[in-house]
Amino acid sequence: MIDKNGVAAEAVLAEIRALRAADRPTHGGRLFAYVYDPAVPGLDELTAAAHRESAHVNGLDPTAFPSLLAMENALVGAAATVLGGGPGTTAPDVVGSVTSGGTESLILAVKAARDAHPEITEPRIVVPSSAHAAFAKAAHYLRVELDTAPVSPATLRPDPAAMAAAIRPETVLVVCSAPSYAHGVVDPVVEIAAAAADAGVRCHVDACFGGWTLPYLRRLGVPVPAFDFAVPGVTSISVDLHKYAYAPKGVSVLLHRDAALRAPQYFAYADWPGYTMINPVIASTRSGGPIAAAYATLRHLGDDGYLALAERTRDAVAGLADAVRGVDGLRLMAEPESTVVCFTATEGGPDLFVLVDELTARGWHTQPQLSYADLPASVHLTVTAAVAPRVAEFGPDLAAAVAAARAAGPVALPSELAALATSLTPDALTPELVAGLAAGLGLGAGAVDRMAVVNTLLDAAPSALRERLLVEFVGLLQRPTW
Numbered sequence: 001m002i003d004k005n006g007v008a009a010e011a012v013l014a015e016i017r018a019l020r021a022a023d024r025p026t027h028g029g030r031l032f033a034y035v036y037d038p039a040v041p042g043l044d045e046l047t048a049a050a051h052r053e054s055a056h057v058n059g060l061d062p063t064a065f066p067s068l069l070a071m072e073n074a075l076v077g078a079a080a081t082v083l084g085g086g087p088g089t090t091a092p093d094v095v096g097s098v099t100s101g102g103t104e105s106l107i108l109a110v111k112a113a114r115d116a117h118p119e120i121t122e123p124r125i126v127v128p129s130s131a132h133a134a135f136a137k138a139a140h141y142l143r144v145e146l147d148t149a150p151v152s153p154a155t156l157r158p159d160p161a162a163m164a165a166a167i168r169p170e171t172v173l174v175v176c177s178a179p180s181y182a183h184g185v186v187d188p189v190v191e192i193a194a195a196a197a198d199a200g201v202r203c204h205v206d207a208c209f210g211g212w213t214l215p216y217l218r219r220l221g222v223p224v225p226a227f228d229f230a231v232p233g234v235t236s237i238s239v240d241l242h243k244y245a246y247a248p249k250g251v252s253v254l255l256h257r258d259a260a261l262r263a264p265q266y267f268a269y270a271d272w273p274g275y276t277m278i279n280p281v282i283a284s285t286r287s288g289g290p291i292a293a294a295y296a297t298l299r300h301l302g303d304d305g306y307l308a309l310a311e312r313t314r315d316a317v318a319g320l321a322d323a324v325r326g327v328d329g330l331r332l333m334a335e336p337e338s339t340v341v342c343f344t345a346t347e348g349g350p351d352l353f354v355l356v357d358e359l360t361a362r363g364w365h366t367q368p369q370l371s372y373a374d375l376p377a378s379v380h381l382t383v384t385a386a387v388a389p390r391v392a393e394f395g396p397d398l399a400a401a402v403a404a405a406r407a408a409g410p411v412a413l414p415s416e417l418a419a420l421a422t423s424l425t426p427d428a429l430t431p432e433l434v435a436g437l438a439a440g441l442g443l444g445a446g447a448v449d450r451m452a453v454v455n456t457l458l459d460a461a462p463s464a465l466r467e468r469l470l471v472e473f474v475g476l477l478q479r480p481t482w
């Protein structure tokens with residue numbers, strides 16, 4: 001890797017381009033996860049240039065680099081405005097921080113809630129089962145207990161009464177999603193925030209995913225329930241600019257209703273011989289690149305731009321949902337109310353994991369979701385504005401993929417694999433067993449064409465075993481090259 005004489009710039013870029021050829025296509029409107037593409041001409045060039053301007057600026061010290069502080073404050077102000085805060089609203093004192101992504105925003109929301117109550121020795125948070133996995137990660141990292149309220153298989157939302165009942169004296173935070181990632185539905189924020197407020201507990205609205213589009217969809221006439229700072233009891237909201245604000249990766253905003261709520265989020269340390277350290281977020285050294293790129297995106301697209309993008313996305317969602325309705329053997333998990341189309345198979349319908357592979361073979365990259373509690377496996381489509389011109393092509397390909405999946409039938413796991421999935425405990429997984437499993441599944445050598453076998457195996461396993469298998473499988477991929 002470290003070449004003795006170094007490699008010429010063009011050759012290095014050629015190497016990167018060659019590596020990138022194996023990736024899923026980030027542009028073109030056929031990838032329904034991971035990437036948020038507005039398909040706005042010139043935006044990539046603008047954000048690359050903005051990133052370059054600030055790539056070497058360090059967010060570690062806002063007094064040394066006031067340019068970054070100014071851009072961060074502008075991003076926080078913009079996010080607060082979109083989400084019902086700021087001058088002239090019922091939340092005029094909103095403050096916030098720019099983080100590296102949704103996960104960091106959520107970890108910090110949990111940290112702020114936990115550290116606001118040092119007297120609670122065993123803090124807990126209440127989340128719906130549909131809350132993003134990053135809350136479980138936050139709970140794990142911060143040693144906070146997670147109390148999970150189930151979502152109804154019919155509405156895919158938690159019962160506010162069950163959320164309220166889960167609040168205990170040790171609860172430091174109650175969480176809801178607007179919308180949830182898996183199904184794209186907005187939780188009953190008004191009722192949940194009221195229950196939290198009654199108990200004197202903070203309430204975080206995770207609007208990381210769709211928080212930037214919901215207000216625009218509302219302006220277009222979509223019936224979006226109240227979810228932002230206009231709702232009494234909502235104490236913090238997260239929104240990812242690298243999702244529907246269409247900024248390049250690495251930027252999210254965590255907002256608090258006031259500065260006192262934010263204070264315990266900070267980490268300051270002066271008890272060592274080096275520089276005094278004050279970090280609002282988890283990272284210390286931070287590149288200014290993503291922040292400048294996000295700033296450029298918001299400035300360039302503007303309010304009208306976001307409204308137009310939301311309109312295109314809304315139309316794409318409607319078209320994709322129609323395509324799903326038009327195919328025998330599939331049903332929508334929920335009527336789309338944001339930017340997600342999520343469907344499952346009906347009785348006698350195609351195997352969804354095989355269907356996902358058939359769609360991939362036709363150039364459509366969808367996201368399989370494993371069965372969970374009383375929710376069936378499903379297929380998730382995150383819809384962005386770039387999808388709009390492709391919608392008409394999706395229906396026929398979906399029909400063809402379903403026909404092919406029906407013809408192929410479900411994956412038949414080799415009996416020894418099926419037995420392992422149901423009988424194995426995570427502790428019993430030895431490195432040899434994992435290596436054998438991975439080889440049997442065709443894993444270990446980079447991208448896998450057909451994922452149905454892997455997904456079928458994971459789907460058959462209980463979650464603790466799923467987690468362990470995922471760790472082992474990805475560990476096999478993450479090996480140094482020499």
Ligand SMILES: Cc1ncc(COP(=O)(O)O)c(C=O)c1O
Pocket residue numbers: 100101102103104106132134177179180181206207208209210240252
């Ligand atoms: C609702 C929600 N919250 C949090 C996250 C985590 O965001 P990130 O992947 O940027 O850490 C996501 C990601 O999809 C999300 O959908």
